Amino acid sequence: MDLLQFVLNFKGTPPCLNSTAIAALTDRWRPETHSFHLALGEMTVTLEDIAMISGLPIEGRA
Numbered sequence: 001m002d003l004l005q006f007v008l009n010f011k012g013t014p015p016c017l018n019s020t021a022i023a024a025l026t027d028r029w030r031p032e033t034h035s036f037h038l039a040l041g042e043m044t045v046t047l048e049d050i051a052m053i054s055g056l057p058i059e060g061r062a
Helices: 003-011 019-028 047-054
Strands: 035-038 041-043
Touching (some): 019 035
Antiparallel strands (some): 035 041
């Protein structure tokens, strides 16, 4: 499932897209470490980040 479809399942409307920001992040993604390499350091997407974006609870029983 692509990310847009995943977000639409929870939000109902497509997110606002900033093509400049997306291009900058795409250029800085490193698949070998699964993180973004930015001028200020590395940034990794965590389970907590996904929970905040999707609104899914991450505690308790599955």
